[in-house]
Amino acid sequence: MFLNPKGRQVLVNSVVDSAISYLMAAILLPAETIESLDQKRRTFIWSGKGRTNGARCLVAWNQVCMPKEKGGLGVKDVAVQNQCLVLKLLHRLHHPANSAWAQWAREEVDLSILKGKNAVGPHWEALRSLLPLYQSITFVDVGDGRATDFWNDCWTGKVPLPACFSNLFSHAKVKEIQLLLERNEKKKKFSFKKW
Structure with a gap:
């Protein structure tokens, strides 16, 4: 034929x-x-x-x-398609409604930096390598802050904090920090958790 x-x-x-x-x-x-x-x-x-x-x-x-x-x-373009499909997997991790894997991973892995005792191997390294791109094209609803990376997520506007406060970021001793929001009936209290 x-x-x-x-x-x-x-x-x-x-x-x-x-x-x-x-x-x-x-x-x-x-x-x-x-x-x-x-x-x-x-x-x-x-x-x-x-x-x-x-x-x-x-x-x-x-x-x-x-x-x-x-x-x-x-x-x-296979390279672009591959990157988009893995970004979709990252998105599923951050929005786990119908994914048993994502629900399990959220309990085992720190989502803001994709590290944890079970986040080892080339699969997790690939996800971590795309995390900065994912963070740059998405915005974060802080919620309780457990999945919010203080420095790298866009939670205050259209860009992450280092883009606005580069001098401050250059002096930060801890670059990987989680934003926690403790809700109280009378006031909101922000606290930070080191990885």
């Missing part, structure tokens, strides 16, 4: 990308793995065979991975 490049592109988008999505939702793939996947997808789209060379590739790969609305071919 013969497929033209457009038909092979449809197969890449619907079959190949779907097959790796489950894995990418759990871990950050190493750069070498992403490069290998891109090479196999590129080869399949342009030649349909096991190998191809640059002369057969009609469009640069970064252009292929752009959305159709921006002149690309709409093939997903």
